[in-house]
Amino acid sequence: MKKYSKYIAILTLMLSTFSCKKDFLERTPGVALTEEEIFADPAQAARFADNAYNFVITKYVRFNDHRGCTAQASDEAVSGNAEGSVTSLNRGLYHDHATGPSMNDIYSVWNLMYAGIAVENKMLARLKDVPPAPPATVPIFDPVRVEGEMRFLRALSYFELTKRFGGVPLVTRVYDVNEDINLPRASFDEVTKFILADIDVAITRLGNDADYTASMYGRPTKGAAQALRARVLLYAASPLNNPTGDKAKWKAAADAATVLMDNRYSLQTTYGDILNVPSSPEYIMIRIKGNTPLAGEMMQDFSMSPGSGGAQGQMNPTQNHVDMYQMANGKDITDPTSGYDATKPYLNREPRFYDNIIYNDLPWQGRRIEMWSTKDAGGNTLYGKDYNPTITFTATRYYCKKYWPEVYRTVGGSTTLLNYIYFRYAEVLLNYAEAQNEAVGPDASVYDQLIAIRKRAGIQAGANNLYGLKAGMTQDEMRAAIRHERAIELAFEDHRWYDIMRWKIGAQTIAVPMKGMDVFKNANGSFTYTPIVLSQTFQKTWTEKQNVYPIPRQEVYKSKGVLMQNPGWE
Secondary structure: OOOHHHHHHHHHHHHHHOOOOOOOOOOOOOOOOOHHHHHOOHHHHHHHHHHHHHHOOOOOOOEOOOOEOHHHHOOOEEEOOOOHHHHHHHOOOHHHHOOOOOOOOOHHHHHHHHHHHHHHHHHHHHHHHOOOOOOOOOOOOOHHHHHHHHHHHHHHHHHHHHHHHOOOOOOOOOOOOOOOOOOOOOOHHHHHHHHHHHHHHHHHHOOOHHHOOHHHOOOOOHHHHHHHHHHHHHHHHOOOOOOOOOHHHHHHHHHHHHOOOOOOOOOOOOOOOOOOOOOOOOEEEEEOOOOOHHHHHHHHHHHOOHHHOOOOOOEEEOHHHHOOOOEOOOOOOOOOOOOOOOOOOOOOEOHHHHHHEEOOOOEEOOEEOOOOEEEOOOOOEEEOOOOOOOOOOOOOOOEEHHHOOOOOOOOOOOOOOOOEEEEEHHHHHHHHHHHHHHHHOOOHHHHHHHHHHHHHHOOOOOOOOOOOOOOOOOHHHHHHHHHHHHHHHOOOOOOHHHHHHHHOOHHHHOOOOOEEEEEEEOOOOOEEEEEEEOOHHHOOOOOHHHHOOOOOHHHHHHOOOOOOOOOOOO
């Protein structure tokens, strides 16, 4: 853990020059100041505290800048060009890439979180030294709110570490740059206890959503801290971290989610634009992402079909994920009474399919998506505008609508929001349903949460008003229903990969054939659809050790035996 000394050195440099990035909250910093000058000035102290927001995760597509995401590591999608930062995850080749800048979910996250923790520890240690702010000071320094934010952000940083690595070193104070820091790993339970203690303080220091003005939008509120607490407890109760199935842990998670179910938040009426609105009754904490150059690069270089002006079209949902979408009546496509027609596989599917997936012949931006191949009179193979296996086009014959709203075009000056959601109310309902089912079984309150989500989605109510859910489910059946609902409702929102890890179901979801759809355009203009197993390039592997990431090798080597590696990664 000697690497923490590097973060102290960076922090020292930041204090001396005080030139923070214009990033999360866009406050302009001052010029060269000493540490004492910074914390003697409420305005400068406020700017220093805001630096902590530069050390949080802020986007879904973050591997190798904007060329990969956890959805592609999971069973949700594949990378159309087999991006190395993705395949190193879903093939368990972590040590081959874990030290490079492209491997954003292992070493970069380790570095980012501990750098943020250094800022938060410093601000908390110096909080008492900041004098009261004179009237009309800009930016405003509210010591109560700042303490709440620092404790929330520190708790969030440690949670991001534990959900990837398990137990990690606990850095709880400011160290001198010359101190010999070589800390062992605390256990998962010890770090979780520390996280919860920080959250408990944050809840008492942060305001309610109504207390925050537009200029403060994006900062954590009391509700955000409560949502983080519910998620932390859900992970702590999950099979990976609760091998004995202790029901008390599940009850604690259910109780934590219940706190948010008090009418402060609600499901917005529409699902299809859940990432694309500036505000929503469903949002608990988000980062608004507008049409910045990076967002433009992400869409054009990663999400968009080349037939629509994109460069590569790398974000390709799998047939595995597509097959999880039920019919409009709420029945699985494998149910012979569902009405599913394999010759017309995209007809009468549940509405979230059309909100999340771009498929062949979909009306799109004034034309139709062309992901077919065909033969001309001479027997030559021709390809539609949106599919070409000889170039880097879609590998599965699908694109991700959630990452490419139809309004966004490369020409014509269109713009769109593509927000990063930290917490939204639908997740809270799903967290409650999962925890309550594990704690006491599938009671009426568990059904109620799934029904609310499926009703908002537009699934048909059915004769029994269960929106396709089976009456009288067993606990096992309800567990499967909840996991299915999570996979669809939270698709591509940075949950599925970590859900697979905490549920320990990689063997059933990752180590299975990844599939796509072959689409052939017939001479009469109709299409023949044939599910296919993708080439070996797009297949994934899974072993039990992949339920957690390895501690970065450099950290282990530098610790001289103090920092122990995760089992299987030695």
